[in-house]
Amino acid sequence: MIDIHCHILFGVDDGPQRLEDSIALARALVADGITHIVSTSHILDPALSMERIERGITSLEAEFSGRGIELQLLPGGENHYTLPLEEMRAHTINGGRYLLLEFPHNDLPVSAGELIFSLLSAGLVPIIAHPERNGSLLRNPDLLQPLIEQGALAQLTAASLAGDFGSPVRQCARYMLKKGLVHFIASDAHGADWRVPRMQAGLKQAVKIIGRPAAFKLVNENPRMIIENKVLEYA
Template sequence: MIDIHSHLLPGIDDGSESMDISLQMARDAVADRITHALMTPHHMNGRYTNHAQDVIERTSEFQATLDEHNIPLTVFPSQEVRINGGLMTALDEHDILTTDAQGTYVLIEFPSDDVPTFTMDMLFQIQQRGMVPVIVHPERNTRLMKEPQLLYDMVSRGAYAQVTSSSYVGTFGKAVSTFAEDIISNGLAHVFASDAHHIPGRSYEMTAAFNKLRETHGGEMANKFEENAKALVNGERLSRFSQTPIKKKRFFSPY
């Protein structure tokens, strides 16, 4: 399997704290059948800045260390980019890494509780450059939970979405796994990723997520999710699904 979103590089964001931990996380990835992984440190999220060139260098150092330890994981540099007012300038300055060497797909994250008002306009501007935004873990965004129409609008205008494997299997609770399922069953998700951080007790759960997807939606969708991860790394076209707006559930207040 290919993992398009993970925080394995040591000491540069809220992922791995040290090379020892990075190596352990890489072993966990391999145990979960991952063969290739994008290193996607946070960039421009208000707390972490990880410039493209630094990520490239640190990823090649990490690959050398993985090879020394005979861990069969191939790693590529990328970034998880927070949507922000400086993004177009950063693109002009070639400080944004895509998931593919061709410069097509960019992983975009939102603040956990909001979708900024300029989002639709900025996603459009990204697409005007011939690039394609991939929204990471929409299932964990509390604004999207309340207004799922926003995700439908983004995907129907050309964006893709990545659901985190742990979300889908319930590690972040019932509300998140239910919303992940809503996103998937409405054809608004295209790929799984681990978004691995070093959180004791939390494992990769990519195999578990694929097992659940296969059981719930059949092998064809699971195969397309796997192929889409490969397409993101190779700069190829992704499969889409029949897209429908998510119907908002009725919440009954006890008061």
């Protein structure tokens, strides 16, 4: 599986704090069936530079290969919605047109549609991170639909489908999946002990809801199109 949302770098956000924590997380990701991850540390203001991210990836790759951990790392970031557009452009997934976009936890900003319009006009495609965990969308999941119709994509967190964030989040994730409003399932893993990778568990639930081919597409084919910067066709 290809995981487009993962906090693997240590000492930069609320993910791993030390090298050993990143190594433990990498082992947990591999054990969960993940072969590739996009490193998506939180990009806030002041932004974590892409040079810093790439340096972190290079050093982790060396640590992983020295330990026989087979996990491919690709650069990216979880872009806070308040960042200037040029910062978001600097933190796309694997240097392509797609970027992971983080809205505030409680509310969907009134400017969400405008932001998506600005990004698309600038040739960037936002992927809304875990809409099922946003307060406004949790109360009214149908608010996601116009954003998707505008051209944004959406990523469910596997642990939400598995029920780790409680029943309302799980129900919301199921609803969005059934309505065809999401394009990816990702781990959003932060560690081997807390916010652990739950891709297998999430995928299992997705298979029950939308069937095996459609569910596997969300963890394999669709993420591959993103890391290869290809146009994702969806109905």
